[in-house]
Every structure is written in C-alpha cells, then in structure tokens.
Amino acid sequence: MSPRMRLWLVAAGGAGLAALLVAACLDLPRFGGDRHPCGDRAVEASLSRHTANTVASVTFDQRAFDTLGEMSILFAAVLGSVVLLRQTRDEHRARPEPAAVSRPVRRYALLVLPVALLTGLYVVAHGQVSPGGGFQGGVVAATALHLLYLGADYRALERVRPLAPYEAGDALAASAYLVTGLAALLAGSAFLANTLLPYGTFNTLASAGTVPLLNAAIGMEVACAVVVLLAGFLDQAVEIVDEGESGERHDDPGRPGKRERP
Amino acid sequence: MNGWILAAAVVLAAGLGATLRGVVTGPLRRRAAAQNLSTALACPALLLLAQGYARPAYVDLALVLAVLGPVGTLVFARLLADELADDPPHARTATFTAAALGAAVVVAVSVATGPGRALVKLLVIGALLVGGNLVASRALAGGMQEGRRD
Amino acid sequence: MTEAVIVVALLLVGACATAAVAVRDPVRQSLVLAVLGVVLAVLFTVLQAPDVGLSQLAVGSALTPLLLLLTVRKVRRRAQRAPDGPAGRRGREGGP
Numbered sequence: 001m002s003p004r005m006r007l008w009l010v011a012a013g014g015a016g017l018a019a020l021l022v023a024a025c026l027d028l029p030r031f032g033g034d035r036h037p038c039g040d041r042a043v044e045a046s047l048s049r050h051t052a053n054t055v056a057s058v059t060f061d062q063r064a065f066d067t068l069g070e071m072s073i074l075f076a077a078v079l080g081s082v083v084l085l086r087q088t089r090d091e092h093r094a095r096p097e098p099a100a101v102s103r104p105v106r107r108y109a110l111l112v113l114p115v116a117l118l119t120g121l122y123v124v125a126h127g128q129v130s131p132g133g134g135f136q137g138g139v140v141a142a143t144a145l146h147l148l149y150l151g152a153d154y155r156a157l158e159r160v161r162p163l164a165p166y167e168a169g170d171a172l173a174a175s176a177y178l179v180t181g182l183a184a185l186l187a188g189s190a191f192l193a194n195t196l197l198p199y200g201t202f203n204t205l206a207s208a209g210t211v212p213l214l215n216a217a218i219g220m221e222v223a224c225a226v227v228v229l230l231a232g233f234l235d236q237a238v239e240i241v242d243e244g245e246s247g248e249r250h251d252d253p254g255r256p257g258k259r260e261r262p
Numbered sequence: 263m264n265g266w267i268l269a270a271a272v273v274l275a276a277g278l279g280a281t282l283r284g285v286v287t288g289p290l291r292r293r294a295a296a297q298n299l300s301t302a303l304a305c306p307a308l309l310l311l312a313q314g315y316a317r318p319a320y321v322d323l324a325l326v327l328a329v330l331g332p333v334g335t336l337v338f339a340r341l342l343a344d345e346l347a348d349d350p351p352h353a354r355t356a357t358f359t360a361a362a363l364g365a366a367v368v369v370a371v372s373v374a375t376g377p378g379r380a381l382v383k384l385l386v387i388g389a390l391l392v393g394g395n396l397v398a399s400r401a402l403a404g405g406m407q408e409g410r411r412d
Numbered sequence: 413m414t415e416a417v418i419v420v421a422l423l424l425v426g427a428c429a430t431a432a433v434a435v436r437d438p439v440r441q442s443l444v445l446a447v448l449g450v451v452l453a454v455l456f457t458v459l460q461a462p463d464v465g466l467s468q469l470a471v472g473s474a475l476t477p478l479l480l481l482l483t484v485r486k487v488r489r490r491a492q493r494a495p496d497g498p499a500g501r502r503g504r505e506g507g508p
C-alpha cells in the first residue's frame with residue numbers, strides 16, 4: 001500500500017470515527033444536568049448489594065464479565081512479552097555488577113518497601129468501600145518489590161523474587177476469578193452473578209458479596225503479572241547481552257535467580 | 263466558595279504549571295528535578311481537593327502518590343545516573359519550598375480533620391511525602407551512588 | 413470554584429500532553445510522561461473519578477518510567493555495539 005493510500009485510509013477512518021463520536025455526544029444527557037439514566041441504575045443496583053463504591057460494583061458485579069476480558073488481555077500481554085523477551089540462543093547472561101547505592105537511598109528503600117506493600121494490600125482490600133481495587137493495589141504492591149532493585153541491586157531483587165511462583169500465581173489468580181464465576185453458575189444463577197455470599201453490612205470490609213473475592217483475585221493476578229513483566233524487561237536491560245557484547249562475566253549455571261523459559 | 267479547592271487550584275496552576283515548564287525546557291538535570299517537584303506538589307493538591315470535596319476516601323490518591331512519587335524519581339535517578347553524574351541537579355530552594363508546602367498542607371488538613379484514624383493516615387502521608395521527596399531529590403543530586411561501598 | 417479547578421487541570425493536561433508529543437528524545441519524553449501521569453490523575457480527581465485517577469497514579473508514576481528507561485538502556489547498549497548506528501554516539505552506558 002502506498003503512503004498516499006494509507007493516508008487516505010487513515011483520513012477516512014478518522015472522519016468516520018469523528019462523525020460517530022459527534023453523533024453519540026449529541027445524544028448524551030446535558031453536561032451538569034440532573035438526568036443520569038445510566039448512573040442512577042448503577043447506583044441503585046450497587047446499593048441493593050451493599051456496595052459502597054459503585055465503581056467496584058460496576059466492575060466486579062454488574063459488569064464482572066467485562067473485567068474477565070480485561071484480565072485476559074493483561075494475561076495475554078504478559079505472556080506475549082515473556083515469549084518475546086526470553087533469552088535467545090545467541091544471547092548469554094552476564095552477572096551484573098553490584099551497585100553501590102548511598103546509605104540514605106538504601107535506608108529509604110528498605111523503610112518504604114513494607115509501607116508500599118501494605119498500601120497495595122490496603123487498596124486491594126478496600127476496593128468495595130473506597131476508590132481503588134485489585135488493579136490499583138496490585139500495581140502498587142508489585143512496584144514496591146522493585147524498590148529492592150532501586151535501593152540495592154538486581155541480585156537483591158532476584159533473591160526475593162524467584163519467578164516461578166509469580167508465574168504460577170498469575171495463572172492461579174486468573175483461574176480463581178473463573179472459578180468464582182463458575183461457582184455462581186453451579187449454585188443455580190448466571191456466570192459471575194453476585195449471589196454466592198451474603199451481602200454483609202454496608203460500608204464495611206465484609207460487604208458486597210463476591211466483590212472482595214474477585215478484587216483479591218485481580219489484585220494477585222495484576223501483582224504477579226507486573227512482577228513477571230518487569231522481570232522480562234530487567235533481565236533484558238541488566239543481564240542478557242548479545243554474543244558480541246562485552247559482559248562482565250559469562251554464564252553462571254549455578255546462579256539461583258536463573259531460570260528456563262519456554 | 264470553597265477555600266480548600268481555591269488553594270488546590272492555586273497550587274496546581276502555579277506549582278504544577280512551573281514544573282511543567284521545567285520538565286519541557288532546559289537541560290536534563292532541570293527536567294529531572296522538575297519531575298520530582300511535580301509529585302511533591304501534586305500530592306498536597308490532592309489532599310486539598312479531598313478536603314474541599316469533603317470526601318475522605320480521596321485521601322487514598324494522595325497516599326499512593328506519596329508512596330510511589332519518590333519511587334518514580336528514584337527510577338530516574340538510578341537509570342539516568344550516568345547522564346546526571348556530569349551535571350547533577352541542585353534544586354535546593356525549590357525542593358525545600360515544596361517540602362514546606364507539603365508539610366503546611368498536611369498540618370492544615372490535619373487540624374481540619376481532628377483526632378482519629380484519619381489523622382494518623384494524614385500524618386503517615388505527610389512523613390512519606392516530605393521524607394520521600396527529600397531523599398529523592400538528594401538521590402538526583404548525585405547521592406545515588408556515592409557513600410559506603412561494602 | 414469547582415469549575416475553575418477543572419479548567420486548570422484541563423489546561424495542564426493539554427499542555428503536558430502536547431509537550432509529550434513534541435519532545436523527541438525518549439529519555440526526556442519519559443520525564444514528561446511521568447508528569448503527564450500525575451496531571452491526568454489530578455484531572456480525574458477533579459472530575460470525581462478517583463478510581464481512574466488511582467489507576468493512573470499506580471501505573472504512571474513509577475511503572476511506566478521504569479519500563480521505558482529499561483528499554484532505552486537495552487536499545488542504547490545494542491546500538492553502542494554498532495557505533496556507526498545513529499544512536500551509537502548518544503548512549504553512554506555503564507554497568508547497572
């Protein structure tokens with residue numbers, strides 16, 4: 001396809017999209033008005049299931065099936081990058097030099113690491129009562145682990161991060177989400193319907209039925225997925241070198257952090 | 263008229279506006295320092311907004327930013343250490359101004375909140391915010407790699 | 413007053429997003445992107461969407477810069493091996 005043709009194609013597609021978006025905007029309720037047809041229904045449904053955070057009710061209850069799709073996208077993306085960033089035959093691993101990080105930074109990293117992990121868990125656990133949830137908390141917790149790379153060096157991170165459990169955790173959490181959905185099906189209602197557990201007391205941690213369970217599954221899935229994703233990038237940037245490149249030292253088969261990828 | 267939201271708007275317009283200017287112009291050291299300041303100023307703005315909208319749950323955003331903002335700056339300090347070593351940023355005045363602003367906002371919001379669990383959370387955010395940004399700015403200024411070698 | 417703060421946040425996002433496109437060097441671009449993440453989170457908050465703002469903060473403040481800078485480091489190291497490449501002169505890479 002010639003560049004000129006491609007430009008025309010983009011212009012035609014863009015114009016069509018713009019026309020549809022403008023048409024959709026004209027049909028929206030007025031900005032700042034008091035008529036919110038979708039919002040009213042979502043809030044009503046969320047209150048009837050004792051979920052204080054309507055957004056959590058929409059993502060993990062009313063549209064839990066969409067979240068399953070989003071989770072699969074993340075899962076597939078991480079799987080794809082693991083395959084792409086694997087160590088190929090013409091690459092080898094060089095052991096990274098230990099980094100000399102200054103004392104205040106090291107202390108800060110070691111001090112904030114548990115605080116950040118706790119913040120991540122807090123955000124996951126309070127998904128049904130306040131803003132946040134599995135995705136946000138999972139990313140915070142996974143980022144927290146990488147303070148070890150920033151505050152010490154890559155080998156310190158590898159010591160607390162044997163990758164196999166994280167890869168297994170990613171898959172397990174994804175199937176936990178599916179199993180929760182199937183359990184509702186077995187109990188006689190629809191797939192992922194929020195009918196399994198009692199709805200509990202409004203605005204407490206034990207409320208909203210299966211929303212906290214699904215939140216926890218997503219939190220674990222996202223945290224494991226981010227750790228695995230970053231491991232691929234870190235391996236490539238820090239350890240894996242091409243044949244011709246000068247590494248510090250050659251492959252060391254006995255090193256604990258090393259693993260085989262499919 | 264809500265004074266908290268007005269204060270947040272002023273912090274956003276003046277503070278983040280200035281850091282935005284810093285991050286798109288000038289040498290790398292100025293841009294890195296401006297990135298650090300952007301989180302140090304956005305966090306108090308988020309606290310002011312939470313207070314202004316009377317929604318204590320919005321404080322979680324400030325908490326996450328206070329935890330992860332300095333971590334982001336440490337990422338730059340670590341991975342750009344070679345580029346920054348020739349010409350380390352020294353934004354002393356700006357850093358201390360931002361830290362003082364953060365502390366002042368935390369104190370003001372704490373006084374408005376009164377004692378309780380929310381106060382503890384606010385104080386944790388304040389400590390993380392001020393401490394984190396001072397450490398991160400020191401790391402940017404070449405404090406990442408010197409020091410003890412064992 | 414609530415409208416004023418929305419206008420301020422929108423202007424900041426507009427300016428920052430334009431700058432993120434206009435800056436060409438990936439390292440400097442990642443700095444602008446980090447600021448854009450924070451500003452976007454503020455915009456989502458003033459539009460009363462704290463869940464989205466929290467996602468933006470979680471991803472944009474540390475994760476995205478880390479992924480971008482690690483990629484730049486790998487690409488530059490590879491370009492250094494072939495010094496006649498366009499990026500070969502620019503990168504200066506030590507051990508991690």
